Amino acid sequence: MRPQENGVPEPVRSGKYLRYVALGDSQTEGVGDGDDIVGLRGWADRLAEHLAIDNPELQYANLAVRGRRAGEVRSEQLGPALALRPDVATVVAGVNDLLRLRVETSTVADHLEAMFAALTASGARVATVTFPDLTRIIPLARPVRSRILDINDRIRAAAARHGVAVAEIARHPSVADRRFWSEDRLHCSPLGHQLIAAAVAHALQVPGSNDSWNEPPPPLPIPLSTQRRATAELRWAATFLGPWLGRRLRGQSSGDQRTAKRPQLHRIEGLRS
Structure with a gap:
């Protein structure tokens, strides 16, 4: 590692990445990109595929579990992540x-920073x-x-x-585009996951990445009429908001009884487009 002007060590990449480990919740698990029957893909899988283009020997583990809060990610995933080096x-x-x-x-933010500190101290290049x-x-x-604006400032610091x-997903013009989101509006669609993967690859300066992910999306089709929009809101509330609130009232989580989909490092086989 070499020192930066502000005294923070700057990781030096020597050669190609060999081991990628993803920590997080449902977005990193891949909810919204595939399903539990055919399998979830998600932005972290897509990023791993991008990294494997640069190094086919890459091994990848995904420790993320839906529903997990930052403190749970730290307590449940950080130790296993560090063990995977x-x-x-x-x-x-x-x-x-x-x-x-x-x-x-x-x-x-304290939980996130503790994970940043431990992983970078171990020699990993970290992205968020x-x-x-x-x-x-x-x-x-x-x-x-x-809260979102505040946590983003804390993450940057x-x-x-x-x-x-x-x-900087927060600043992308697609965040208000319904094509970026799955039907539940809390998880990204395949297009959204693809965009996040491209953004993280660019932040990591992965060979072949560029800033095209940050370009404005094509114009939306003709917007919904007021009546159709109201009908869509009611359908969304009944299908997604109601069950979500019900789980909260019962003290349940979508991640109850779930474990990581890819807890060990393995090669990426059969890259998908």
Whole structure:
């Protein structure tokens, strides 16, 4: 590692990445890109495939589990991640905390920074993302907007202290585009996962990556009429919001009884386009 002007060590990449480990919650697990029957793909899988183009010998593990809060990601995934000795890692967590009735964003940021610090100290190159403003796609989420803006500022500051690469998803023009999101509006669609993978690859300066991910999306088709939009909102509330609120009231999580889909390092076989 070489020192930066501000005294924070800057990782030096020697050769190609050999071991990639992803830590996080449902977005990193890949919810919204595939399903539990055919299998989930997700942005971390897509990033691993990109890294494997540069080095076919790459091994990849994904420790993410849906529903996990930042503290749970730290307590459950950081130790196993360090044991796998990654030379590149991604840490994306915190949205599940922000959606709770009460949360201290400083505590969430502390968990994230602890993971940044431990992984970079182990020699890994680490990347993370900032979170989009959910109120632009879910108006009912307006109470959490200030939390999202605050945690993003804290993520940027913690990342700067530890030499962590940041993909600025929060600032992308697609965050209000319904094509970026799955039907539940909390998880990205395959197109959204593809965009995040490209953004993280660019933040890591992976060969073959560029800033084209940050270009504005093509114009949306003709917008829905007021009546169709209202019908869509009611259908979304019944199909997704109601069950989500029900789990919260019962103290349940979508990740109960679930484990990581890829807990050990394995080669990437059969790259997908």
